[in-house]
Amino acid sequence: xxxxxxxxxxxxxxxxxxxxxxxxxxxxxxxxxxxxxxxxxxxxxxxxxxxxxxxxxxxxxxxxxxxxxxxxxxxxxxxxxxxxxxxxxxxxxxxxxxxxxxxxxxxxxxxxxxxxxxxxxxxxxxxxxxxxxxxxxxxxxxxxxxxxxxxxxxxxxxxxxxxxxxxxxxxxxxxxxxxxxxxxxxxxxxxxxxxxxxxxxxxxxxxxxxxxxxxxxxxxxxxxxxxxxxxxxxxxxxxxxxxxxxxxxxxxxxxxxxxxxxxxxxxxxxxxxxxxxxxxxxxxxxxxxxxxxxxxxxxxxxxxxxxxxxxxxxxxxxxxxxxxxxxxxxxxxxxxxxxxxxxxxxxxxxxxxxxxxxxxxxxxxxxxxxxxxxxxxxxxxxx
Ligand SMILES: Cc1cc2nc3c(=O)[nH]c(=O)nc-3n(C[C@H](O)[C@H](O)[C@H](O)COP(=O)(O)OP(=O)(O)OC[C@H]3O[C@@H](n4cnc5c(N)ncnc54)[C@H](O)[C@@H]3O)c2cc1C
Numbered sequence: 001x002x003x004x005x006x007x008x009x010x011x012x013x014x015x016x017x018x019x020x021x022x023x024x025x026x027x028x029x030x031x032x033x034x035x036x037x038x039x040x041x042x043x044x045x046x047x048x049x050x051x052x053x054x055x056x057x058x059x060x061x062x063x064x065x066x067x068x069x070x071x072x073x074x075x076x077x078x079x080x081x082x083x084x085x086x087x088x089x090x091x092x093x094x095x096x097x098x099x100x101x102x103x104x105x106x107x108x109x110x111x112x113x114x115x116x117x118x119x120x121x122x123x124x125x126x127x128x129x130x131x132x133x134x135x136x137x138x139x140x141x142x143x144x145x146x147x148x149x150x151x152x153x154x155x156x157x158x159x160x161x162x163x164x165x166x167x168x169x170x171x172x173x174x175x176x177x178x179x180x181x182x183x184x185x186x187x188x189x190x191x192x193x194x195x196x197x198x199x200x201x202x203x204x205x206x207x208x209x210x211x212x213x214x215x216x217x218x219x220x221x222x223x224x225x226x227x228x229x230x231x232x233x234x235x236x237x238x239x240x241x242x243x244x245x246x247x248x249x250x251x252x253x254x255x256x257x258x259x260x261x262x263x264x265x266x267x268x269x270x271x272x273x274x275x276x277x278x279x280x281x282x283x284x285x286x287x288x289x290x291x292x293x294x295x296x297x298x299x300x301x302x303x304x305x306x307x308x309x310x311x312x313x314x315x316x317x318x319x320x321x322x323x324x325x326x327x328x329x330x331x332x333x334x335x336x337x338x339x340x341x342x343x344x345x346x347x348x349x350x351x352x353x354x355x356x357x358x359x360x361x362x363x364x365x366x367x368x369x370x371x372x373x374x375x376x377x378x379x380x381x382x383x
Pocket of ligand 1: 010011012013014015016033034035036045046047048122123124125155156157158159160161179181217262264281282283284288289290293294295296297298299
């Protein structure tokens, strides 16, 4: 095999693994280089929206992903810290999100790749490109290597080495706020089907993720990145004191060591995701705050679009730049409002959520969720 038909994917997260599946289907010989010693997702839960399900349909994995998903109506069940509902999901007209433990979704996708496709313990250290192809440098415990490829995909996350090498002027990730996440098994005390609770300066999200597990996330305003606490669960409880009963029940059921704390960052817009035969996708290209629930969904869209445009990478840019930029900036704006400490901003947000007609809310969501993969006349899997 010459390097012409071979693709190297840097990073084996959800974006990288999906790209590998999509490229293989398009006839590429693919290797994924992943720096972690084993292929697994860390983190808690994840929601996948209909746009990403359709992308997964286009590469033959949508059915399995749907079968493994747990529906969550959190996008429609909106509450205040006192428990009052601002809005309730209407299963007849609304669409559920498909929720997972990240590790479950990642495992399901990775299982579609033949053994040997992913090389773990392989850290990409640099990349160069020409019109004809590209070269990737990587390091393993055994030594340093170079590999030539007809296509290199930078799917190496928000702190991407591929981006740092070929996009030296790219803006650095920007800190936006901070978040805690947990996965718990609250058992029969949690009869709900997903909720979103909006308080001043904070939001609390809960999604069922199957096997009686619930994933929760707390996003809060923070002035400074990197501030850490000795007991994350105690810190979350402190911040949610007085919030409604369901929040307390989830926290009561959460083991202290099941709580993760991460700062939330995003990326400023890049002028292009393509340099010669190297492309960026997912968080490496357009990391966003989680406020649209679209980071992984957009990585999946990127992957499927890329597989359809490898012969004309400018088409990849045309298809992806505008859409992902718009979603990054909407997520940033929503996040800013959701964690704003201003009582006025919070009151305006609550007013908007309470008063906006359901048809308008659905139309807004539809702009993101109605995406169809390239070459698909209409959604193959529907919603
Ligand atoms: C709190 C929170 C909640 C979220 N919720 C959602 C949600 O509900 N729905 C949704 O769609 N999105 C959500 N997201 C966003 C989503 O997690 C990311 O957008 C998605 O995981 C990005 O996938 P990726 O494959 O592009 O990058 P990553 O998941 O970051 O994967 C990058 C991979 O590259 C590897 N790597 C890095 N550097 C190198 C190197 N030099 N060499 C080799 N390998 C390397 C890493 O080890 C990693 O495996 C959320 C994010 C956060 C923070």
